[in-house]
Amino acid sequence: MAETGRLTQTKVAAPAVSPVTLLRLAIILSLLAIWEFLSHSGWLYRDVVPSLLSIGHALVELLISGSYYFNLSVTAGEVAAALAIGGLSGIAVGIIIGANPFLSKAFEAYLYYLGPTPKIIFFPIMIMWFGVGPQSKIALGTLSCFFPVALSVAAGMRAIDKVLIRVGVSFRASFWQMAMKIYLPAMRHPIINGIRLGLGVALIGVLLAETKLSNKGIGFLIIQAYSIFDMPRMYAMLIVLFVLAIGANALVGQLGGLSNIKRQ
Amino acid sequence: MTTATRIIRSDYAPMAVGLVSLVGFLLLMELLVQIGAISRFIVPPPSEIFGSFGRVIVEEHVFSRFVMTLTECLTAGVMLTVFGVAGGVLMQRYKLLRQACETWVAAMASAPIVLMYPLFLVIFGRSSWTIIMMGFISALPPVILKTIEGISGTRKVLVNVGRSFKLTRSQQFWKILLPAALPNIFVGIRLGLIFALINIVGVEFLINYGGLGQLINDLAERYDLAGTYAAICFVILVSVLFFMTLEKIERWLRPVD
Numbered sequence: 072m073a074e075t076g077r078l079t080q081t082k083v084a085a086p087a088v089s090p091v092t093l094l095r096l097a098i099i100l101s102l103l104a105i106w107e108f109l110s111h112s113g114w115l116y117r118d119v120v121p122s123l124l125s126i127g128h129a130l131v132e133l134l135i136s137g138s139y140y141f142n143l144s145v146t147a148g149e150v151a152a153a154l155a156i157g158g159l160s161g162i163a164v165g166i167i168i169g170a171n172p173f174l175s176k177a178f179e180a181y182l183y184y185l186g187p188t189p190k191i192i193f194f195p196i197m198i199m200w201f202g203v204g205p206q207s208k209i210a211l212g213t214l215s216c217f218f219p220v221a222l223s224v225a226a227g228m229r230a231i232d233k234v235l236i237r238v239g240v241s242f243r244a245s246f247w248q249m250a251m252k253i254y255l256p257a258m259r260h261p262i263i264n265g266i267r268l269g270l271g272v273a274l275i276g277v278l279l280a281e282t283k284l285s286n287k288g289i290g291f292l293i294i295q296a297y298s299i300f301d302m303p304r305m306y307a308m309l310i311v312l313f314v315l316a317i318g319a320n321a322l323v324g325q326l327g328g329l330s331n332i333k334r335q
Numbered sequence: 336m337t338t339a340t341r342i343i344r345s346d347y348a349p350m351a352v353g354l355v356s357l358v359g360f361l362l363l364m365e366l367l368v369q370i371g372a373i374s375r376f377i378v379p380p381p382s383e384i385f386g387s388f389g390r391v392i393v394e395e396h397v398f399s400r401f402v403m404t405l406t407e408c409l410t411a412g413v414m415l416t417v418f419g420v421a422g423g424v425l426m427q428r429y430k431l432l433r434q435a436c437e438t439w440v441a442a443m444a445s446a447p448i449v450l451m452y453p454l455f456l457v458i459f460g461r462s463s464w465t466i467i468m469m470g471f472i473s474a475l476p477p478v479i480l481k482t483i484e485g486i487s488g489t490r491k492v493l494v495n496v497g498r499s500f501k502l503t504r505s506q507q508f509w510k511i512l513l514p515a516a517l518p519n520i521f522v523g524i525r526l527g528l529i530f531a532l533i534n535i536v537g538v539e540f541l542i543n544y545g546g547l548g549q550l551i552n553d554l555a556e557r558y559d560l561a562g563t564y565a566a567i568c569f570v571i572l573v574s575v576l577f578f579m580t581l582e583k584i585e586r587w588l589r590p591v592d
Binding site: 090091094095098115116119173174175176177178180181184185187188189191192193194195196199200267271274275278279282283290293294296297300302305306309312313316317320321 | 579
């Protein structure tokens with residue numbers, strides 16, 4: 072088995088550029104070419120498809136401007152706060168519900184069905200409760216983030232090897248000790264997975280709330296670019312945002328060693 | 336399973352506890368608002384919210400709004416099914432394409448696509464199509480990924496049966512691969528529809544156009560507090576019913592494993 076593995080490996084490594092990379096490059100290049108063609112064809116409204124050059128220009132302008140980083144830090148702070156509050160309460164609730172079949176039966180259905188409802192519609196209430204500042208965005212992000220984390224942790228909690236729990240019980244560990252020494256280490260993967268999902272929805276919640284009503288943050292910049300019809304700038308901001316979001320998601324996955332479980 | 340858990344699982348006690356806590360919470364809020372511990376200009380008393388249900392439903396044309404949102408959602412759902420399943424099948428069929436693009440699709444699933452709604456506003460205008468397209472695009476990745484997962488998870492035995500009958504490629508696909516992948520594809524479509532509903536209601540709320548999402552925005556801008564709360568409860572209720580129906584349909588369509 073080991074021999075064949077090694078043989079195939081050397082075979083695959085032979086071509087200088089793998090066909091997958093070639094295909095990827097081809098797809099990207101042809102998409103860019105179509106884009107550029109569309110932008111010059113005049114078939115669509117001017118500026119709906121701005122030329123790549125102007126998007127690149129806007130991108131550079133965006134990345135060297137100080138105000139962009141200020142707004143980025145505002146949004147990042149809001150997302151971090153939402154993730155901290157929503158994530159921690161989600162983990163706590165998940166552990167309590169996951170550990171207790173009775174509570175799980177009583178309350179998990181509510182969490183399960185409330186989880187995938189649209190959270191942005193709570194924004195008017197959040198404004199009334201927390202004002203128009205960053206607090207209401209944090210609250211909305213917290214609300215979005217809480218459900219996936221709680222559900223993921225509760226499911227992870229039930230999947231813990233019973234032997235580990237019995238070991239803890241036979242050592243007469245207190246609830247706190249059980250949580251810190253048995254449950255949390257055994258549930259690293261579901262927790263990280265929940266936080267990854269939570270990060271995604273918290274980001275969406277915060278940014279959407281910013282586009283609705285705010286005077287700072289990335290969401291605000293995007294909607295501002297829309298209202299003054301500065302399309303290249305809007306594209307540039309969406310590109311940076313997507314790169315950051317996908318990067319953050321991958322980073323959380325890496326930290327939790329999610330790629331390791333998949334490989335096993 | 337211990338006897339205690341068996342009793343708990345077979346009993347309606349937990350459900351009752353859940354319901355009682357919900358009712359208790361509402362009564363507590365009512366009390367707190369009535370004695371003035373919570374301002375009624377921030378949280379209207381639950382009784383007032385329940386009272387305004389009828390008013391909101393009759394005066395705000397909730398039914399036609401509901402139909403509008405549902406139509407948008409189902410249109411997005413049809414597009415999802417067609418393009419998502421086709422995309423998944425294509426990527427599964429051409430291995431190179433899958434190797435090149437599967438990570439991209441997965442990355443797309445974790446990107447905040449709904450943030451592109453100002454862009455769609457520019458392209459499609461402030462119309463239902465903006466909302467439908469937004470729901471469609473942001474819900475596409477799970478359908479594609481689940482289709483790939485379903486087809487590539489087809490049991491080897493089934494594929495071999497097809498081979499031994501000398502099925503052509505298209506026969507192999509229609510008679511073996513697709514039926515075997517259907518359960519997974521249903522899961523994908525269900526997830527896609529849920530994503531679509533979330534994004535459609537969200538975008539309706541944000542751009543103040545269309546069905547149920549707009550209703551909430553409208554009432555909030557009028558500062559009709561009880562009405563806003565009632566409308567939010569109503570939308571939550573509708574989406575929960577939507578998920579439950581999808582689950583039921585999926586279970587009904589799913590062949591017995």
